[in-house]
Amino acid sequence: MESKEEAGFSFSSPLPLSSSTRWWSKETVAVVTGSNKGIGYAVVKRFAELGLTVVLTARDVGRGNKATETLREQGLRNVHFFPLDVSSPASINAFVSWLRTTFQVLDILVNNAAVSFNEIDENSVEHAETVLRTNYHGTKLLTESLLPLFRPSTSVSRILNISSRLGSINKMRNLGIKATLQKENLTEQEIEQVVEMFAEDVKKGRWESRGWPEIWTDYSVSKLALNAYSRVLAKRFENEGVRRRRISINSFCPGFTRTSMTGGKGTHTPQAAAQLAASLALLPPQHLPNGTFFLGFGPYNNSRL
Ligand SMILES: NC(=O)c1ccc[n+]([C@@H]2O[C@H](COP(=O)([O-])OP(=O)(O)OC[C@H]3O[C@@H](n4cnc5c(N)ncnc54)[C@H](OP(=O)(O)O)[C@@H]3O)[C@@H](O)[C@H]2O)c1
Numbered sequence: 521m522e523s524k525e526e527a528g529f530s531f532s533s534p535l536p537l538s539s540s541t542r543w544w545s546k547e548t549v550a551v552v553t554g555s556n557k558g559i560g561y562a563v564v565k566r567f568a569e570l571g572l573t574v575v576l577t578a579r580d581v582g583r584g585n586k587a588t589e590t591l592r593e594q595g596l597r598n599v600h601f602f603p604l605d606v607s608s609p610a611s612i613n614a615f616v617s618w619l620r621t622t623f624q625v626l627d628i629l630v631n632n633a634a635v636s637f638n639e640i641d642e643n644s645v646e647h648a649e650t651v652l653r654t655n656y657h658g659t660k661l662l663t664e665s666l667l668p669l670f671r672p673s674t675s676v677s678r679i680l681n682i683s684s685r686l687g688s689i690n691k692m693r694n695l696g697i698k699a700t701l702q703k704e705n706l707t708e709q710e711i712e713q714v715v716e717m718f719a720e721d722v723k724k725g726r727w728e729s730r731g732w733p734e735i736w737t738d739y740s741v742s743k744l745a746l747n748a749y750s751r752v753l754a755k756r757f758e759n760e761g762v763r764r765r766r767i768s769i770n771s772f773c774p775g776f777t778r779t780s781m782t783g784g785k786g787t788h789t790p791q792a793a794a795q796l797a798a799s800l801a802l803l804p805p806q807h808l809p810n811g812t813f814f815l816g817f818g819p820y821n822n823s824r825l
Contacts, residue, residue: 551575554633556587558779562794568596577604606658625671632682636739648738655742683771687743694731754811775817
């Protein structure tokens with residue numbers, strides 16, 4: 521499979537979700553991580569309005585319950601809550617067991633939870649370990665743990681990774697690492713090694729001179745690794761899909777969106793970003809790509825993240 525990540529696929533208006541393209545029902549189960557606020561919350565709301573069964577997850581029980589109650593009070597009774605901290609293997613385990621017992625299957629996973637500790641114009645790596653553990657390692661562990669639960673279905677199960685164009689391969693200035701990540705036969709182990717290398721550069725205080733991405737460096741590396749993992753996973757399922765279940769894995773950059781992560785700055789609302797994300801996650805099976813990196817809201821210069 522050829523990587524479409526570098527070029528990206530620009531995507532700026534929600535697809536019409538008409539009855540002729542509607543493949544899902546109230547039995548369709550979607551999980552959205554980090555969905556007590558921001559883009560994740562808006563994706564849950566959109567899915568619920570469209571009639572799916574949605575699991576809102578949050579690392580904080582109070583914030584998760586409050587968000588769920590708000591949606592249920594709006595008549596969206598198809599929203600359920602379970603706590604999930606993607607940076608904690610124990611929390612992932614508890615969540616996966618609950619999902620297995622409660623719904624048995626999963627159709628859609630939106631990996632949305634992420635952190636950045638920088639203000640827009642800052643570039644500290646003080647929290648690099650937490651950023652990598654949450655945005656990359658945790659997202660990967662959750663994904664791998666949920667793979668056995670995906671429903672074998674002609675509608676094709678889906679994973680949508682909410683990523684960032686800051687993690688595009690063209691942000692990588694170290695040519696050796698860039699070449700590794702661009703390899704056609706890139707392995708998960710090689711991605712882990714790249715992440716390890718960055719963690720080591722941070723620890724040794726030499727990360728600034730080693731050609732890592734220049735903006736929000738720790739966050740960008742976490743998304744770079746997530747994008748690479750998405751590509752490898754998509755390829756794994758392209759091969760496995762013929763014999764076994766089909767799962768499509770794509771990434772989406774929502775563009776510069778007004779959320780807590782950006783201190784409320786941005787070119788558009790979380791609702792607008794979520795409309796696009798939901799449209800992508802709900803593409804009819806015959807139009808659903810695999811291994812594609814979608815850029816929301818046009819070219820890079822419209823967006824800081
Ligand atoms: N906003 C942008 O301009 C922009 C641009 C490109 C990509 N993105 C991506 O879009 C996604 C959503 O971000 P956002 O802008 O909506 O930011 P946000 O408002 O800060 O929301 C982030 C969500 O992730 C949750 N979270 C953080 N750490 C977690 C953990 N360990 N386990 C579970 N949940 C956790 C947060 O929970 P708490 O409330 O507990 O903190 C919150 O619900 C992220 O993947 C981000 O990288 C955003």
